[in-house]
Amino acid sequence: MEAIQMNKVEKNTDQVDWASRIDGYTEHTPFQKFWRRSMRGIFNLSNLRRILSLVIIVVLWHVVTTLKIPPFTRVPTPYEVWVDALSFIPTMHCFMCVIFSMGRIYLGFTIACLIGIPLGLMMGWNRVVKNFVFPTFESLRPIPVISWIPLSVIMFPLTEHSIVFLVFLGAFYPIVLNTLLGVESVRADYIQGALSLGSKPRHIFFDLILPGALPSIFTGMTVGMGLAWVMVVAAEMVAGGYGLGYMTWESYILIAYPRIILGMFTIGACGYFSSAVIRHLGNKAMPWRSLF
Amino acid sequence: MNSSAKNNVTGVEPGEMEMRGCYYSFGEGKEVLDNVSFKVEKGSFTCLCGPSGCGKTTIINLLAGYTTPDMGECLIDGVPVQGPGADRLVVFQETALLPWMTLWENTIYGPRVQGKDLTGEVADRAEELINMVGLTGFEEKYPSQLSGGMQRRAELVRALINQPKVLLMDEPFRGLDAMTRQIMQEYIIQLFEQTGTTILFVTAELEEAIFVGDVAYFLTARPAMVKKELVINLPRPRKFEHFSSREFVELQREAIETVDEEAQKAFSAFLKAKESKAKQSA
Numbered sequence: 001m002e003a004i005q006m007n008k009v010e011k012n013t014d015q016v017d018w019a020s021r022i023d024g025y026t027e028h029t030p031f032q033k034f035w036r037r038s039m040r041g042i043f044n045l046s047n048l049r050r051i052l053s054l055v056i057i058v059v060l061w062h063v064v065t066t067l068k069i070p071p072f073t074r075v076p077t078p079y080e081v082w083v084d085a086l087s088f089i090p091t092m093h094c095f096m097c098v099i100f101s102m103g104r105i106y107l108g109f110t111i112a113c114l115i116g117i118p119l120g121l122m123m124g125w126n127r128v129v130k131n132f133v134f135p136t137f138e139s140l141r142p143i144p145v146i147s148w149i150p151l152s153v154i155m156f157p158l159t160e161h162s163i164v165f166l167v168f169l170g171a172f173y174p175i176v177l178n179t180l181l182g183v184e185s186v187r188a189d190y191i192q193g194a195l196s197l198g199s200k201p202r203h204i205f206f207d208l209i210l211p212g213a214l215p216s217i218f219t220g221m222t223v224g225m226g227l228a229w230v231m232v233v234a235a236e237m238v239a240g241g242y243g244l245g246y247m248t249w250e251s252y253i254l255i256a257y258p259r260i261i262l263g264m265f266t267i268g269a270c271g272y273f274s275s276a277v278i279r280h281l282g283n284k285a286m287p288w289r290s291l292f
Numbered sequence: 293m294n295s296s297a298k299n300n301v302t303g304v305e306p307g308e309m310e311m312r313g314c315y316y317s318f319g320e321g322k323e324v325l326d327n328v329s330f331k332v333e334k335g336s337f338t339c340l341c342g343p344s345g346c347g348k349t350t351i352i353n354l355l356a357g358y359t360t361p362d363m364g365e366c367l368i369d370g371v372p373v374q375g376p377g378a379d380r381l382v383v384f385q386e387t388a389l390l391p392w393m394t395l396w397e398n399t400i401y402g403p404r405v406q407g408k409d410l411t412g413e414v415a416d417r418a419e420e421l422i423n424m425v426g427l428t429g430f431e432e433k434y435p436s437q438l439s440g441g442m443q444r445r446a447e448l449v450r451a452l453i454n455q456p457k458v459l460l461m462d463e464p465f466r467g468l469d470a471m472t473r474q475i476m477q478e479y480i481i482q483l484f485e486q487t488g489t490t491i492l493f494v495t496a497e498l499e500e501a502i503f504v505g506d507v508a509y510f511l512t513a514r515p516a517m518v519k520k521e522l523v524i525n526l527p528r529p530r531k532f533e534h535f536s537s538r539e540f541v542e543l544q545r546e547a548i549e550t551v552d553e554e555a556q557k558a559f560s561a562f563l564k565a566k567e568s569k570a571k572q573s574a
Binding site for chain 1: 356358376377378380381382384386388390391392393401402405406434435436454
């Protein structure tokens with residue numbers, strides 16, 4: 001009985017086409033309807049405000065740099081950055097910088113996931129593992145990862161290896177910690193219920209712990225990706241080689257100030273792209289979470 | 293309803309449970325159960341009522357085998373309970389459906405982890421049970437896409453597919469709105485009258501207990517003892533008309549009197565504790 005009612009309610013929640021309720025409204029072709037709807041989706045008041053906020057910040061930037069208000073005396077204007085972007089972005093150099101930084105990120109980040117997620121899961125699953133690993137982990141964690149740069153340069157003869165190691169380290173801590181947290185957040189009554197039904201440990205692990213920890217794991221990966229970008233930029237600035245961080249620092253040395261800003265923007269865009277990839281993977285891996 | 297007959301839906305003979313002289317505490321001065329004894333007869337719908345926080349959930353945990361009593365024993369069909377088992381399943385206060393599995397996957401979870409063949413008989417029974425609680429067509433939905441009442445019904449199905457001898461229900465309708473609750477009561481009565489499974493039903497609502505149950509045990513405030521056994525002789529199948537019958541009203545009055553006394557006691561104990569605390573800090 002209730003099931004039938006539910007059906008009805010679900011149908012009613014379909015988006016109401018308010019336009020069709022206005023007097024004098026005439027029926028349009030499906031394409032016209034689609035066009036209207038998508039236009040309404042793009043040009044509404046909320047989006048206008050959002051665009052305005054970006055416009056305001058660029059205008060402010062322009063004002064303070066052209067008037068040379070301290071501390072913006074030597075900061076390039078938006079126009080200078082724009083001109084530089086047009087000449088720089090299509091070059092091979094720019095492309096290689098992005099490729100190098102991205103490559104280091106994905107190598108270091110993947111290793112961090114491959115080691116960090118199983119480690120976090122094992123720590124949450126088995127008390128013995130946690131007893132052995134957690135104290136070491138927690139005593140190393142307060143050390144800012146940036147301070148590992150000199151040591152890692154000594155440890156690895158190749159610059160490339162030390163940068164990947166630093167990226168790994170940056171992503172590693174949040175991934176492990178969030179995975180552990182995710183395992184511990186799995187509700188006890190799920191496990192009690194599953195035990196009642198006759199679950200073996202492998203069922204508990206693969207049916208409850210792993211999917212239950214997934215949201216936290218992806219949170220850890222998102223945070224870890226942010227720190228991975230911090231580390232790649234810092235490491236490239238110090239250790240050199242190709243890459244966006246190196247390019248940004250080099251621009252300072254070469255007094256090519258607009259390129260500094262350009263480097264910052266490119267790093268931001270790449271970071272955003274990487275987070276979007278993780279979000280997308282998360283939605284794919286947890287279909288039950290994106291259903292509302 | 294013939295309680296001893298083997299049923300075609302659950303496929304097993306209903307069991308009986310007994311709690312014999314159980315004591316339980318969370319530590320010094322935190323006694324929860326104080327010599328609790330009661331019996332859940334074969335094929336009966338037994339209710340357990342008591343003020344909130346009196347240890348009803350502890351009783352369920354003991355019977356389910358999640359914890360062991362300090363003293364006394366829990367028996368199922370005369371055999372002491374040792375650890376959790378699929379012969380007595382718990383339907384929890386909160387929904388314990390796995391959010392990452394569809395209704396169908398949740399339903400056949402028990403048989404799957406027990407390594408049963410999921411095609412023939414199990415699938416048929418799952419379909420039948422899902423149909424019985426009116427969830428046909430929702431098999432591929434995730435729990436978050438179902439309403440509160442539907443989730444509770446799905447949980448019933450998830451438990452019943454495992455052919456439990458006893459169903460332990462720990463305030464399963466708590467947090468549902470009045471209308472959904474009423475519908476759920478109808479479903480559980482129907483389910484009970486069709487399957488004849490033994491049910492132990494914990495609730496804080498007296499009307500609910502009287503409406504659905506055959507016997508109701510009333511517990512005292514913490515530490516809990518069985519204060520009163522109320523036999524409910526209302527005819528089955530139960531209908532909503534019974535709410536206004538003379539027998540119902542009389543039972544209700546009796547129940548309220550019993551519980552009121554306990555509630556008063558609990559309240560004055562609470563006041564006393566507060567007073568002594570205030571004295572201590574002053």
